[in-house]
Amino acid sequence: MTPAPSQTPAPRGGGGRHTADGSADPDRLVSSRYRGAPSTPMSSAVDLASRHPDSISFALGDPDLTTDAGVIDAAAADAKAGHTxxxxxxxxxxxxxxxxxxxxxxxxxxxxxxxxxxxxxxxxxxxxxxxxxxxxxxxxxxxxxxxxxxxxxxxxxxxxxxxxxxxxxxxxxxxxxxxxxxxxxxxxxxxxxxxxxxxxxxxxxxxxxxxxxxxxxxxxxxxxxxxxxxxxxxxxxxxxxxxxxxxxxxxxxxxxxxxxxxxxxxxxxxxxxxxxxxxxxxxxxxxxxxxxxxxxxxxxxxxxRRHEIQPPIKDLYAERMRYAWERVCATPRMSALRPKGSIYLWVNVTETGLPSAEVASRIFDEAHVLTIPGTAFGDSCEGYLRLAMTVSVERCAEAFDRIARMPLFS
CATH class of the missing domain: 3.40.640.10 (Type I PLP-dependent aspartate aminotransferase-like (Major domain))
Known part of the structure; x- marks a missing residue:
């Protein structure tokens, strides 16, 4: 027997929830643990990069190099031999x-x-x-x-x-x-x-x-x-x-x-x-x-093959880090400690007097260079930007040339 309307159980997951305009809440089927949670600045950066065809991205730590060809060929041969x-x-x-x-x-x-x-x-x-x-x-x-x-x-x-x-x-x-x-x-x-x-x-x-x-x-x-x-x-x-x-x-x-x-x-x-x-x-x-x-x-x-593969990779990134650090140090209202490791520069922009999210936004809008604001890395990280050195020295030079033309850093 069908229950009277007043007795009909609400759908699981809060199916009866509606938005202010009366439409069904699109998040009603999502776990309450994630409902309304914003995307991280990392994933948002990927979406941002497509806004400017000429953008240079320092956002993600994905090396621009392709895996060694010998490794790819050997893995493919193993797959053909049955490692599937x-x-x-x-x-x-x-x-x-x-x-x-x-x-x-x-x-x-x-x-x-x-x-x-x-x-x-x-x-x-x-x-x-x-x-x-x-x-x-x-x-x-x-x-x-x-x-x-x-x-x-x-x-x-x-x-x-x-x-x-x-x-x-x-x-x-x-x-x-x-x-x-x-x-x-x-x-x-x-x-x-x-x-x-x-x-x-x-x-x-x-x-x-x-x-x-x-x-x-x-x-x-x-x-x-x-x-x-x-x-x-x-x-x-x-x-x-x-x-x-x-x-x-x-x-x-x-x-x-x-x-x-x-x-x-x-x-x-x-x-x-x-x-x-x-x-x-x-x-x-x-x-x-x-x-x-x-x-x-x-x-x-x-x-x-690590003794063959790794030294050129390390040398390349050491060169990029050194070059980028020198450019940061030569840019007004930017500074950074000399990096001792990783593939990232952690750049102090407190002298701009602006929140790091605004600095990152202005760099992207005016110079088409994508960075990650410090607040993505913790509450105490206001005033910093992270730059991933996953582009060539030539592209890095172009990025810093653009930044140098910004009124904020000129």
Whole structure:
């Protein structure tokens, strides 16, 4: 029997919700967790770039280089030879062994095969790690400025992000005193990113030792988002996992995206204690099951050829960073610390007297150069812009020539 109209249950998901003009709310079918949430400045930048055909984008950290042709050919040959199926749920055994051999060779850090999982990018690895170790309401400290997705990734795993500000006058190093002051009985982990996106800082041995001591004393996990080890310009990258007492409490997230210019292959890995790796593997079986087989083969060939592939990439980006930094320093009302790592410049524009979002908007409207305002990287980041050096020196020169003609910077 059909219920009377007054007794008809409302559709699930708030189907009866309407907007002010009486039309059905277009967001009514969207989870309340996401309803009305704005797009991130990163994704918005992609849409903006199409507004000006001559625009030069410093927005996204996607290297403009194409993956090494030999790697592409070898991966294609492997696909034709039958590598088109699911791999082992932990990842292609050859690739896993090659990654661990790399850590042994590069950092004298040896781990068993049970400590490694291949992931569908490091971003995916971050979600798997957080989902595997956080209880609802656990706090995760992230040093600010931070990679824009971190707070969202933590909330996806029902955690609580806690920002730890770093400062230019301290060369963007983590302060051990401020770090320890944020620790509560709900603190579960610290996310560590060095070389750092967006500041270009590399944490010193002194900073890493202090963080390690605090993590051990408070029994915290460290999630080391080691995405840019190739781009450590002053001295070799030092993974915190190699410090005393840290192997048993560190989750290393690695990626082939930047160090091997393989962003589109979406391949990364996690190194962690075996119980965490096993849990991440189990969670992953309910998401994508395994990383793409052909991408894993490409990563294997890239690793095997790294001594040939990587030096020219590093030299190219070091040249770009040096040139762009010099142009920033020569531009009125702009400044920046000399970058020690990564592929980003973190530019101080406080002398303009304008909010960073307005500065970025004016640079785009007047010079057709796309940047990301500092507020995308944390609440304490007003007054800065991030510039990704993913264009040639020639295009970079053109971008800064345009900026120099703006009244704001002339």
């Amino acid at each position: 199926h699911y791999t082992d749920t932990y990842g292609d055994p050859e690739l896993r062994r090659a990654i661990l051999d790399f850590y042994a060779e590069e950092y004298s850090h040896e781990r068993p095969l049970s400590d490694l999982l291949v992931t569908t990018s490091a971003c995916h690895g971050m979600w798997l790690a957080l989902e595997s170790v956080l209880n609802d309401g656990d706090e995760v400290i992230i040093h600010e400025p931070y990679f824009t997705p971190y707070p969202h990734q933590i909330r996806l795993a029902r955690g609580v992000p806690v920002a730890l500000a770093t400062y230019e006058h301290e060369e963007w190093q983590v302060s051990p005193e401020r770090l320890e002051a944020l620790i509560t009985d709900r603190t579960r982990a610290l996310v560590l990113n060095s070389p750092t996106n967006p500041t270009g800082a590399c944490f010193s041995r002194e900073t890493l030792d202090a963080i390690a001591e605090i993590a051990c004393r408070h029994d915290l996990l460290v999630i080391a988002d080691d995405i840019y080890p190739l781009y450590s310009y002053d001295e070799p990258h030092l993974p915190i996992v190699t410090l005393p007492g840290m192997a048993e409490r560190t989750i290393v997230l690695g990626s082939f995206s930047k160090d091997y210019v393989m962003t589109g292959w979406r391949i990364g890995y996690a190194i962690a204690p075996p119980a965490i790796v096993r849990t991440m593997k189990d969670v992953n079986e309910n998401a994508v099951f395994t990383a793409p087989a052909i991408s894993q083969r490409a990563a294997l060939h890239a690793l095997r």
